[in-house]
Amino acid sequence: MVGSGLPAPARRHWGGGRLQWPLLTLLLLLGVNALLNPGLLHLQWRDGHLYGSLIDILNRAAPLILVSLGMTMVIATRGIDISVGAVVAIAAAIAGVMIGGTLVIHDGVASHVSRFPMPLAMAAAVGTALLCGLWNGLLVARVGMQPIIATLILMVAGRGVAQLITGGQIITIYYEPYFAIGNGFLLGLPVALYIAGAVWLLLQFAVSRTALGLFVQAIGINPVAARVAGVREELITVCVYAFCGFTAGVAGLIVSSNVKSADGNNAGLLMELDAILAVTLGGTLLSGGRFSLAGSVIGALIIQTLTSTIYAIGVPPEVNLVVKALVVFVVMLLQSADFRALVRSALRRPAELTGQP
Amino acid sequence: MSSPLPLLHARGVRKRFPGVQALAGVDLCLRAGEIHALMGQNGAGKSTLIKVLTGVYPPDQGEVLLDGRPLRARTPLEAQQSGISTVYQEVNLCPNLSVAENIFAGRYPRRGWQGGWAIDWQRMAVQARQLLARLHLDIDVTSLLSEFPLAVRQLVAIARALGTESRVLILDEPTSSLDDDEVGRLFTVMRQMRDDGLAILFVTHFLDQVYAVSDRITVLRNGGLVGEYATATLQAADLVTAMVGRSVCLDRQATAAARGDIARRTPALEARSLGRRGRIRPTDLSLCAGEIVGVGGLLGSGRTELARLLFGLDRADHGELLLAGSRTVLDSPLDAIRHGLAFCPEDRKGEGIVAELSVSDNIILALQSRQGIWRHLSSPRQAEIAQRFIDLLEIKVADRDTAVGQLSGGNQQKVVLARWLAISPRVLILDEPTRGIDIAAKQEIMDEIRRLAGQGLAVLFISSEIDEVARLSDRITVLRDRRKIGELPGGSDEHAVYRMIAAGS
Numbered sequence: 001m002v003g004s005g006l007p008a009p010a011r012r013h014w015g016g017g018r019l020q021w022p023l024l025t026l027l028l029l030l031g032v033n034a035l036l037n038p039g040l041l042h043l044q045w046r047d048g049h050l051y052g053s054l055i056d057i058l059n060r061a062a063p064l065i066l067v068s069l070g071m072t073m074v075i076a077t078r079g080i081d082i083s084v085g086a087v088v089a090i091a092a093a094i095a096g097v098m099i100g101g102t103l104v105i106h107d108g109v110a111s112h113v114s115r116f117p118m119p120l121a122m123a124a125a126v127g128t129a130l131l132c133g134l135w136n137g138l139l140v141a142r143v144g145m146q147p148i149i150a151t152l153i154l155m156v157a158g159r160g161v162a163q164l165i166t167g168g169q170i171i172t173i174y175y176e177p178y179f180a181i182g183n184g185f186l187l188g189l190p191v192a193l194y195i196a197g198a199v200w201l202l203l204q205f206a207v208s209r210t211a212l213g214l215f216v217q218a219i220g221i222n223p224v225a226a227r228v229a230g231v232r233e234e235l236i237t238v239c240v241y242a243f244c245g246f247t248a249g250v251a252g253l254i255v256s257s258n259v260k261s262a263d264g265n266n267a268g269l270l271m272e273l274d275a276i277l278a279v280t281l282g283g284t285l286l287s288g289g290r291f292s293l294a295g296s297v298i299g300a301l302i303i304q305t306l307t308s309t310i311y312a313i314g315v316p317p318e319v320n321l322v323v324k325a326l327v328v329f330v331v332m333l334l335q336s337a338d339f340r341a342l343v344r345s346a347l348r349r350p351a352e353l354t355g356q357p
Numbered sequence: 358m359s360s361p362l363p364l365l366h367a368r369g370v371r372k373r374f375p376g377v378q379a380l381a382g383v384d385l386c387l388r389a390g391e392i393h394a395l396m397g398q399n400g401a402g403k404s405t406l407i408k409v410l411t412g413v414y415p416p417d418q419g420e421v422l423l424d425g426r427p428l429r430a431r432t433p434l435e436a437q438q439s440g441i442s443t444v445y446q447e448v449n450l451c452p453n454l455s456v457a458e459n460i461f462a463g464r465y466p467r468r469g470w471q472g473g474w475a476i477d478w479q480r481m482a483v484q485a486r487q488l489l490a491r492l493h494l495d496i497d498v499t500s501l502l503s504e505f506p507l508a509v510r511q512l513v514a515i516a517r518a519l520g521t522e523s524r525v526l527i528l529d530e531p532t533s534s535l536d537d538d539e540v541g542r543l544f545t546v547m548r549q550m551r552d553d554g555l556a557i558l559f560v561t562h563f564l565d566q567v568y569a570v571s572d573r574i575t576v577l578r579n580g581g582l583v584g585e586y587a588t589a590t591l592q593a594a595d596l597v598t599a600m601v602g603r604s605v606c607l608d609r610q611a612t613a614a615a616r617g618d619i620a621r622r623t624p625a626l627e628a629r630s631l632g633r634r635g636r637i638r639p640t641d642l643s644l645c646a647g648e649i650v651g652v653g654g655l656l657g658s659g660r661t662e663l664a665r666l667l668f669g670l671d672r673a674d675h676g677e678l679l680l681a682g683s684r685t686v687l688d689s690p691l692d693a694i695r696h697g698l699a700f701c702p703e704d705r706k707g708e709g710i711v712a713e714l715s716v717s718d719n720i721i722l723a724l725q726s727r728q729g730i731w732r733h734l735s736s737p738r739q740a741e742i743a744q745r746f747i748d749l750l751e752i753k754v755a756d757r758d759t760a761v762g763q764l765s766g767g768n769q770q771k772v773v774l775a776r777w778l779a780i781s782p783r784v785l786i787l788d789e790p791t792r793g794i795d796i797a798a799k800q801e802i803m804d805e806i807r808r809l810a811g812q813g814l815a816v817l818f819i820s821s822e823i824d825e826v827a828r829l830s831d832r833i834t835v836l837r838d839r840r841k842i843g844e845l846p847g848g849s850d851e852h853a854v855y856r857m858i859a860a861g862s
Contacts, residue, residue: 209733210730210731210733211725211726211728211729211730211731211732211733211734212730214714214718214721214722214725215725215726215730217711217713217714217718218711218714218718218722221711221712221713221714222707222708222710222711222712224707224708225707225708225709225710225711226711226722227670227689227690228668228670228690228700228702228708228709229690229711229722229723229726229776230689230690230691230693230694230722230723230726230727231691231722231726232689232691232726236730289713289714290713
């Protein structure tokens with residue numbers, strides 16, 4: 001019975017496994033969507049790239065995927081970051097203000113000019129977002145604040161900061177090359193998808209090929225024991241929050257590029273809640289420890305599919321949040337093992353009664 | 358006054374968990390008016406049997422009879438209503454509530470309209486006093502629980518479990534956090550309850566306690582029944598043999614005390630008036646390679662505080678630390694690990710294991726920390742290291758990927774020990790490595806410590822069980838009131854340690 005001598009295959013718990021329910025949910029949602037909206041699955045090759053609702057969903061999901069990846073790591077350390085929406089707005093504001101852009105006609109040739117070089121503007125935006133994450137991380141790991149309170153500070157203040165940067169205005173961006181991030185295509189697929197995919201791959205690599213995955217889980221499950229075992233729990237926690245800020249910054253670039261403007265008030269609004277939901281839908285527990293990056297990506301796709309569906313089938317705008325909440329409720333019920341057991345026993349009991357006269 | 362008819366009778370109980378046959382046909386006969394000890398090593402099936410008796414687990418086979426009728430309890434609450442009360446090892450009481458509130462938490466007596474919307478505080482106090490009177494305990498039930506010593510809290514936990522109609526009381530290691538006087542007090546109450554006709558099932562690891570209080574003993578081993586004995590006719594050595602399945606030498610084993618050359622070597626670890634305000638006063642300590650230095654002292658004497666200073670978990674604000682002869686300031690546990698130090702903390706669940714991670718991940722955690730985040734141990738390498746220590750320490754686990762939280766206490770402790778052996782330390786600090794684990798696992802761990810010292814490891818062995826310290830150590834440092842009061846040579850017996858503590862100098 002106790003075969004301690006038998007070498008069992010070493011399973012890796014992060015990244016994979018337990019994905020069947022999130023995947024099933026996504027497929028179910030797409031199926032319903034396709035029934036209501038037959039055009040959904042229709043893909044078309046036009047002007048050298050793919051067009052279609054599915055591509056559209058993927059493209060629009062990219063910012064949420066990015067933020068969800070950062071959020072997954074934070075939640076795995078038993079933390080939470082509710083400031084990501086505000087950080088998205090800050091990054092978008094910085095990018096918007098620094099790029100701005102005017103159309104200059106010189107010798108009859110129209111060319112776009114940005115206020116600062118575009119790479120500099122993007123680096124400043126993402127760098128500031130990283131600093132925001134760093135601030136959160138220091139508050140949590142160094143000062144010892146509760147994560148939800150520590151990040152609440154920036155959640156509230158961040159929108160104000162974004163407003164200050166944009167001067168309270170919606171900044172419109174007129175610099176053509178910048179639009180490639182949120183609207184462009186590369187080899188037939190949206191550029192934003194490549195960005196989200198690259199961050200996912202890098203993170204996946206980091207958690208499975210370095211000890212990051214082990215350390216983050218150890219911290220999330222038992223921070224004291226992790227520290228006694230030599231895990232640099234403070235440093236890793238700070239880095240995880242900084243990374244979460246970084247993903248929010250990149251998401252801010254995509255969002256501002258996609259809508260060609262920076263709106264301190266509305267960019268990334270309530271994105272923190274969508275991200276937390278995506279992580280939860282993907283099977284990562286809010287109590288920390290075990291996490292699944294692929295699950296969070298699927299979770300983000302579920303949410304975007306839902307949002308797109310609601311718009312596509314013409315749910316009146318005044319009820320669409322209620323519809324979304326209902327669907328999320330049902331999905332969470334389906335994914336709850338307790339609820340499934342309850343349903344199963346409720347189904348079995350009448351069967352037993354008829355089986356035993 | 359034990360009656361021949363069993364009050365609670367388990368017959369041929371079998372219970373299987375994935376990968377483990379937890380119970381393989383166990384009988385237990387509990388009579389009214391007896392104290393019945395349930396003995397066995399960790400993993401013998403004691404906890405599973407208790408959970409079957411109290412309705413937590415249904416048995417796969419066999420039956421539990423109460424008064425000759427099958428017990429139909431499916432939850433601990435139903436078991437309690439049928440008259441079977443249980444007090445678990447971890448006392449889940451709230452120190453910031455009153456005694457009466459603790460006793461009635463979740464089922465406060467109500468008064469007022471329609472069964473009551475308000476708590477009937479007076480009735481609660483009266484009933485609490487009645488329940489405690491059954492335990493022969495007369496205290497102010499409106500005082501906060503935190504005002505009472507542990508033994509009284511243990512009795513309050515029993516009162517909480519004990520309904521007025523209880524006939525069977527199951528005590529799962531009630532004495533593990535009590536001192537000798539408190540144990541004596543608990544036993545007095547247990548005897549009184551027995552004489553009142555209650556059937557008491559008593560689980561403990563302490564042999565002397567079994568002999569002090571029990572009438573009969575049932576021994577389990579590896580999920581099977583070894584036998585039921587009358588305590589008066591069973592020798593201690595035979596009891597241990599029954600539990601372990603082979604004879605164990607309980608006597609003092611020859612330590613390598615003859616290592617006279619140790620004193621002339623540079624100590625692997627030396628503390629020179631190392632201290633921290635409010636934790637431990639400046640203390641001198643030296644520890645050589647191949648030496649086991651015991652730290653003896655009562656609870657609160659500063660044992661753990663000393664270990665935390667030596668391992669860099671707390672910063673010293675006085676004195677200096679020398680490792681292999683050179684002055685060192687340890688900023689963090691990682692620092693200590695890099696200097697070849699290892700530390701098994703006292704609180705295994707809180708500071709030792711990472712419960713939801715696998716055995717394998719737990720074993721490699723410290724080694725991976727020392728290697729840093731980039732030099733990742735490959736899966737085959739992890740598996741190899743984990744398997745080596747699983748075999749070396751005979752950790753009983755079906756699969757390296759089992760979550761360590763599912764293991765028994767002794768095996769969890771071995772996993773923590775394996776974690777530290779994996780970094781091949783020069784100095785090993787063990788804080789209560791044998792707490793709450795059974796006698797055979799204890800012996801195995803102590804043998805392992807001795808073997809490691811023989812290979813040149815310096816071991817600091819901290820334990821509240823002074824006889825263990827005396828048996829194992831080459832030298833004994835004695836602490837009292839957060840300072841070192843002296844040192845005794847190896848071979849001193851426990852009474853010498855107690856005398857030194859009592860004398861206080």
